[in-house]
Amino acid sequence: MILNKDLFTDKQEWKATRDGLGEGLAEAGKKNKNVYVLTADLGGSTKTTKFKEMFPERFVQVGVAEQNLATVASGLAHMGKIPFITSFSVFSPGRNWEQIRTTICYNNQPVKITSTHSGLGVGEDGATHQALEDIAITRSLPNIDVIVPCDALQAKKAVLAVSRTKKPCYVRLNRQKTPLITTNKTGFKIGEAQVLKEGKHLTIIACGPMVYEALLAAKELEKEKIKVTIINMHTIKPLDKKTIIKYAKKTKKVLTVEDHQVHGGLGGAVAEAISQEEPVKMKIMGLNGFGESGPYKELFKKYGLTYKDIIREAKKLVRKK
Amino acid sequence: MHTTSIKELKLIANTLRQNIIKMLYKAKSGHTAGPLGMADIFTALYFHHLNVYPKKPKHPDRDLLVLSNGHICPVLYAAMAKKGFFPKKELLTFRQTGSRLQGHPHRESLPGLETSSGPLGSGLSQAAGMALALKKDGKKNKVVCVTSDGEHQEGNTWEAVMFAEKYALDNLTVIVDRNRIQIDGFTEEIMPLKSLREKYASFGWGTIEINGNNMKDILTALHISMKPRKHALVIIAHTTPGKGVSFMENKYEWHGKPPSEEEAVRALEELEEQRRHLE
Numbered sequence: 001m002i003l004n005k006d007l008f009t010d011k012q013e014w015k016a017t018r019d020g021l022g023e024g025l026a027e028a029g030k031k032n033k034n035v036y037v038l039t040a041d042l043g044g045s046t047k048t049t050k051f052k053e054m055f056p057e058r059f060v061q062v063g064v065a066e067q068n069l070a071t072v073a074s075g076l077a078h079m080g081k082i083p084f085i086t087s088f089s090v091f092s093p094g095r096n097w098e099q100i101r102t103t104i105c106y107n108n109q110p111v112k113i114t115s116t117h118s119g120l121g122v123g124e125d126g127a128t129h130q131a132l133e134d135i136a137i138t139r140s141l142p143n144i145d146v147i148v149p150c151d152a153l154q155a156k157k158a159v160l161a162v163s164r165t166k167k168p169c170y171v172r173l174n175r176q177k178t179p180l181i182t183t184n185k186t187g188f189k190i191g192e193a194q195v196l197k198e199g200k201h202l203t204i205i206a207c208g209p210m211v212y213e214a215l216l217a218a219k220e221l222e223k224e225k226i227k228v229t230i231i232n233m234h235t236i237k238p239l240d241k242k243t244i245i246k247y248a249k250k251t252k253k254v255l256t257v258e259d260h261q262v263h264g265g266l267g268g269a270v271a272e273a274i275s276q277e278e279p280v281k282m283k284i285m286g287l288n289g290f291g292e293s294g295p296y297k298e299l300f301k302k303y304g305l306t307y308k309d310i311i312r313e314a315k316k317l318v319r320k321k
Numbered sequence: 322m323h324t325t326s327i328k329e330l331k332l333i334a335n336t337l338r339q340n341i342i343k344m345l346y347k348a349k350s351g352h353t354a355g356p357l358g359m360a361d362i363f364t365a366l367y368f369h370h371l372n373v374y375p376k377k378p379k380h381p382d383r384d385l386l387v388l389s390n391g392h393i394c395p396v397l398y399a400a401m402a403k404k405g406f407f408p409k410k411e412l413l414t415f416r417q418t419g420s421r422l423q424g425h426p427h428r429e430s431l432p433g434l435e436t437s438s439g440p441l442g443s444g445l446s447q448a449a450g451m452a453l454a455l456k457k458d459g460k461k462n463k464v465v466c467v468t469s470d471g472e473h474q475e476g477n478t479w480e481a482v483m484f485a486e487k488y489a490l491d492n493l494t495v496i497v498d499r500n501r502i503q504i505d506g507f508t509e510e511i512m513p514l515k516s517l518r519e520k521y522a523s524f525g526w527g528t529i530e531i532n533g534n535n536m537k538d539i540l541t542a543l544h545i546s547m548k549p550r551k552h553a554l555v556i557i558a559h560t561t562p563g564k565g566v567s568f569m570e571n572k573y574e575w576h577g578k579p580p581s582e583e584e585a586v587r588a589l590e591e592l593e594e595q596r597r598h599l600e
Contacts, residue, residue, distance in 0.1 A: 057457065058457075060453070062480070062484055063480075063483065063487075065480035065483075067442075067443065067476065067477040068446045068480035068481055071446035071447050071477065071481070072446050072447070072449055072450035072453070072481075072484060074436070074447050074450060075387075075436075075446065075447035075448060075449060075450020075451040075452075075453070075454065076451070076453065076454045077450075078435065078447070078451055079450075079451050079454030080454070083450075098440055098443075099440075099443050102437060102439070102440050102443065103436065103437070103447055106427065106428075106429075107428050107429070107436055107437050108428075108429055
């Protein structure tokens with residue numbers, strides 16, 4: 001059982017993936033005394049307060065200095081620590097990308113870049129703070145794993161999972177509350193996609209909170225006899241090509257949905273895989289430009305990333321010959 | 322293990338300089354002025370100051386040398402080879418396909434390197450991270466970070482300077498190669514750095530200013546760095562870029578180019594002459 005039985009009911013619970021980060025860090029800190037948490041003046045927003053209270057001696061505040069955040073972490077990792085660097089995705093891996101490339105990825109140091117406030121869900125703060133390019137700039141780097149958890153429970157599991165690997169890692173998280181799709185019992189393995197639903201007409205591959213919108217769309221499409229496979233691609237790198245190819249073969253149509261630019265993100269990764277191994281008709285849903293200020297629910301509507309938009313695009317794709 | 326004779330150290334520095342010229346000539350690319358200027362300091366570090374274990378490069382008790390300005394790696398490689406980290410003949414593979422001696426250091430390629438570097442401004446904060454980890458673990462290993470003056474134009478360097486003071490990294494020593502040149506010209510024309518000593522001091526650091534080509538000065542500064550202190554320490558080392566080769570000294574044109582065959586021969590003749598003088 002992967003899906004939460006309360007999903008789509010009144011009992012459905014809402015929680016931000018950044019809360020999963022906070023819980024995951026506290027637990028990882030308890031399990032391993034080498035776990036360090038670093039922040040660049042965003043400790044509260046990124047939910048590191050609990051860890052800071054529990055392990056003040058392993059909490060490092062670097063101030064507003066994301067380049068230092070990444071490079072100090074590289075130095076700590078070199079001495080056997082497992083540093084989690086926390087900030088907003090725009091700043092880390094945005095501002096400090098070259099430092100991540102050289103001192104973390106090229107050095108192959110197990111620094112965990114765990115960043116919140118990615119995507120349109122940042123809302124009112126506007127385009128400067130809405131990271132919509134972070135998947136593209138991280139997944140193009142060698143040695144690193146890129147993970148986009150679909151809900152707060154998965155975020156916590158992802159944090160614990162990356163605390164156990166010896167690799168650099170990027171975990172992309174959100175500010176806004178989104179429904180708990182999974183349960184405590186749902187498994188999580190880096191690089192292993194989760195097939196949440198099987199249907200023969202179309203495969204929808206989503207990541208992050210877009211998985212919920214995809215599930216909602218599938219439910220509506222079913223009423224019109226369109227049966228959809230839903231894949232939660234929580235790991236963008238290494239990409240679970242096997243699962244993608246399997247369902248591309250089965251359904252012949254693939255739709256991807258992400259809260260990210262349409263260039264170089266989940267859709268790009270999936271397109272790279274199927275175009276070389278199992279070319280089928282495809283549609284990539286995401287942003288193609290910058291966002292703006294506004295309540296995030298309105299923004300997702302305006303920029304075409306709600307379940308209704310998925311339904312529309314799914315129907316178009318299914319009809320395509 | 323540690324060489325204390327000034328004469329012997331000067332001879333080692335001369336050997337490093339000769340090897341730097343040979344490496345760069347063979348590689349037909351690379352940086353000449355910086356490595357020559359820093360040969361005395363690297364000699365002092367590897368043959369007098371640092372506890373390193375060439376046969377066990379990851380030894381937990383080792384001191385850590387972080388080279389931030391990776392482009393001067395010929396002097397690092399020459400010192401490491403002389404110290405016994407790898408066979409001397411490997412120096413001539415520098416910058417060649419398949420070599421462990423990358424054009425800019427790659428930690429994973431060559432045992433004994435503490436980090437990969439080249440992109441400027443990020444070595445000091447890595448060294449600070451290492452120093453912090455050592456302090457947290459109650460360890461006594463020293464961390465020495467070599468930086469260039471030019472990379473003090475990078476913001477990341479100053480982020481690290483603030484950080485080192487906040488966390489009172491008394492186990493961290495930074496050596497700034499104050500050779501006053503960078504690729505496009507003289508530092509004070511490109512982007513004036515003025516008094517780095519005053520800048521560091523205003524951040525709360527301990528400061529020492531020396532002639533980075535005077536072995537006695539270098540040893541004195543390194544000796545002071547080992548005394549108990551409460552802050553990170555910077556040694557501003559005024560060096561002569563291209564030191565030891567008359568036609569290269571203080572010429573920024575030699576920042577980023579290798580010698581031709583004729584120039585290499587002349588350079589080696591000059592260095593050999595200095596060696597005879599030392600002996």
